[in-house]
Amino acid sequence: MNTKNLIRFIIIAPIIAIPLIVFLFFYMSISHSEEMFNNSIKNLKEELLLKEKDNTISKVQMAIEILNYENSTINEKLKQKVRDRVNKAFAIGSTIYTHNNGLKSSNEIKKMIIEVLRTMTWNNAQSSIFILDKNGVLVLAPEYLKHKEGENIIGLQDASGQYIIKNEIDIVKNSGEGFLWDTFTRPNQDKNTQYQQMAFVKDFKIFNWYLGSSEYLDITKKEIEQSAITILRNINKNKNDYFFIYDMDGNIILHSLNPELEGKNFLDSPDKNDRAVASKLLDSIKKGGNNFNSYYWKNPNNGLFEEKISYFEKVPNTNLMIGSGFYTKEIDAIADEKKRELEETNIQELNIMKIYSIIFVMLSTFAALFISKKLQEKFIILQKNLKQKTDELILLNEELEGKVEARTNQLKIAYENMRRLANTDFLTQIHNRFSFLNQFNSLLNRYKNSEIEFSLIMIDIDFFKNINDNYGHHTGDYVIIEVTKLAKECLRESDIFGRVGGEEFMVLLLYTSLGAAEEIAQRIRAKIDKHDFKYIKHATVSIGVVSYKKNEDSTDMFKRVDKALYEAKNSGRNRVCSI
Secondary structure, three states, rough: OOOHHHHHHHHHHHHHHHHHHHHHHHHHHHHHHHHHHHHOOOHHHHHHHHHHHHHHHHHHHHHHHHHHHHHHOOOHHHHHHHHHHHHHHHHHHHHHHHHHHOOHHHHHHHHHHHHHHOOEEEEEOOOOEEEEOOOOOEEEEOOHHHHHOOOOOOOOEOOOOOEEHHHHHHHHHHEEEEEEEEEEEEOOOOOOOOEEEEEEEEEEHOOEEEEEEEEHHHHHHHHHHHHHHHHHHHOEEEEEEEOEEEEOOOOEEEEEHHHHHHHHHHHHHHOOHHHHHHHHHHHHHHHHEEEEEEEEOOOOOOEEEEEEEEEEEEOOOOOEEEEEEEEEEHHHHHHHHHHHHHHHHHHHHHHHHHHHHHHHHHHHHHHHHHHHHHHHHHHHHHHEEEEHHHHHHHHHHHHHHHHHHHHHHHHHHHHHHHHHHHOOOOOOOOOOHHHHHOOOOOHHHHHHOOOEEOOOOOOOOOOOHHHHHHHHHHHHHHHHHHHHHHHHHHOOOOEEEEEOOOEEEEEEEOOHHHHHHHHHHHHHHHHHOOOOOOOOOOEEEEEEEEEEOOOOOOHHHHHHHHHHHHHHHHHHOOOOEEO
């Protein structure tokens, strides 16, 4: 093509090509938008249904995780319960002896101790304090075995053939105190049923006695189960975000949407539909373990029987099933409303795009005329310099892109390092004071107006200055690291754990009542108390616990937990205090 024809082509081509390209661009955009809209409408209901099913599964599995966590603490709670009973009885007996020694005879003091400790009973007198001497003579028995007092029962065996009294005496003689499991029937219960229980015995050297108490495993299991159900009840109060708990016999344990059903049995319901649905759910659980099921159920929002889809799972190692569900008509209503919104939005967007397309086609035509004129004037000059400038620009662009990419990577690395250093305690690798306070204030602002319970724990290493002075700061650092590791083993992934001072730590526990927080604090304290710290052998901590009070700010909450910690240290250290 000669120069004359090339110039003619350059003049005509923009006038035709630019408006045509703009028109085609808008035409394709409009067509693509309509296609995307049609696909969205087509899959809308299915996507909403899948999303609701995923949400339902997540709710059920969250509830199961809470129950499993609570059940995982049963041994520690059993131990704590019987140990506290015996230690209290031990303290009472020691006090009576101290106050009366030299004033009364040994037999009188013994009688006083026995009569006082006889009143200490639990669970409708199914559990109590017992006393034996180290030859196996029963000094103090539960009420239902009172006729055995004064007899030697060293040959007593439980249902498994274990010589209970001999084992208890061995524990007391060798260790001073300890735990053991046994299996017996229970007073006022079926004599053919055996129940597992945990016992704790402690040496009472004054009269060659030992004290003990026991607790049945199933009682503590029920207590923990009720505690977990209380937690679930408190975190599920939205009628559109509920779940239900049945046992495998059809008893309704929890139903946050219809609490009036709790305590009833679906299988005994006079309503035929209730019985059919309950049988269907229970049979499905027995066959498959966890399922989605569709059935018709009365919608409490309108009183009509509508199709409902529920998901449920059996809680491992329990007689419970947990489920949640939703009504399909509610999904249909949401889908219809969403469809109307999308249709209105799509019409508006299409109209705007059509107007823009007309405007841009007109503007592009004028621009093409202007460009053609300028191209005619500049073509000869551009033809000479185009290749040279193009090559220079390509080279420069590649060089700049390389520099920008390298600098960007450097900035990313520096930022990540800076952020990690700013928020992490160097010694323990947990939140530092700045990071913990930020997290705490953020969560306090988020949940202070909600019904969610949360608690704060403050931990202080007892006599830490003495550790540093006597063993050196490297040993002090070692103790801080070990305490951090032991405390983390007692916490959940969701708990926020930080070092806020030299030997001080704080833990923020979401979805946790004051009672549950106290139990966690006791586990931390006991774990540290039992730990072998190698260089110093033993270290303890004092712990303060508080739970959030409505309209309380962070300063007030910190003052309360600091006061609780002070009470723990002031009352002898190595203990947990709450206010």
